[in-house]
Amino acid sequence: MKSAVLQLPGLNRDRDMIAALTKISGTAPVTIWQTETTLPDVDLIVIPGGFSYGDYLRCGAIAARMPVMQAVKAAAERGTKVLGVCNGFQILLEAGLLPGALMRNSSLKFVCKEIKLEVANADTDFTRAYAKGQIIRCPVAHHDGNYFADAETLKAIEGNGQVVFRYAEGTNPNGSINDIAGVMNEKGNVLGMMPHPENLIEAAHGGNDGRGIFASALDVIAA
Numbered sequence: 001m002k003s004a005v006l007q008l009p010g011l012n013r014d015r016d017m018i019a020a021l022t023k024i025s026g027t028a029p030v031t032i033w034q035t036e037t038t039l040p041d042v043d044l045i046v047i048p049g050g051f052s053y054g055d056y057l058r059c060g061a062i063a064a065r066m067p068v069m070q071a072v073k074a075a076a077e078r079g080t081k082v083l084g085v086c087n088g089f090q091i092l093l094e095a096g097l098l099p100g101a102l103m104r105n106s107s108l109k110f111v112c113k114e115i116k117l118e119v120a121n122a123d124t125d126f127t128r129a130y131a132k133g134q135i136i137r138c139p140v141a142h143h144d145g146n147y148f149a150d151a152e153t154l155k156a157i158e159g160n161g162q163v164v165f166r167y168a169e170g171t172n173p174n175g176s177i178n179d180i181a182g183v184m185n186e187k188g189n190v191l192g193m194m195p196h197p198e199n200l201i202e203a204a205h206g207g208n209d210g211r212g213i214f215a216s217a218l219d220v221i222a223a
């Protein structure tokens with residue numbers, strides 16, 4: 001499976017993401033720059049974390065309006081898998097590719113720590129390496145991770161199994177409604193998540209609980 005990583009000014013997790021994808025798939029992802037309007041032919045596009053355009057206006061708001069996002073939207077409509085992590089999740093929400101919004105953490109503080117995630121839906125292209133209900137470790141690092149959706153949207157995403165990850169065991173670091181840490185679109189090919197699985201993929205990271213997300217999306221065996 002071929003993958004690509006979006007690179008935008010201010011993103012800072014792109015190298016970690018490229019390293020994770022390369023290690024897990026054995027092939028380096030292609031990189032995509034903000035001005036590109038024609039994307040390479042890949043199976044998975046990843047929008048990594050960071051502070052695109054300095055988080056001005058709202059996290060992800062400027063990035064979502066760059067030409068490249070029209071191309072990402074078109075690819076998602078054609079069925080290409082799209083994964084957004086942290087700022088990538090914020091960008092996907094601002095671009096309208098996912099439901100809901102991410103607000104300031106309820107503590108009003110930047111949180112950088114390890115939390116626990118429950119795999120709420122293991123029947124997805126991004127989580128089939130896990131079992132439903134499995135608890136995995138994962139780091140978070142953000143100030144705007146407080147997921148919110150109105151009652152109608154919440155009912156729909158809960159009912160459709162679009163909530164893919166929840167913060168487990170009282171580890172919700174940001175006040176997200178229903179402990180939501182990751183959501184996908186109705187079609188199931190676009191996933192956004194606040195935690196950083198690319199930073200927990202090998203022994204040198206202190207564990208590999210995040211590996212299954214990439215192994216699932218890239219269709220390789222999780223080792």
Ligand SMILES: NC(=O)CC[C@H](N)C(=O)O
Nearest residue numbers: 049050086087142143144
């Ligand atoms: N690590 C990240 O991607 C941070 C996302 C965003 N800039 C925030 O702080 O909420």
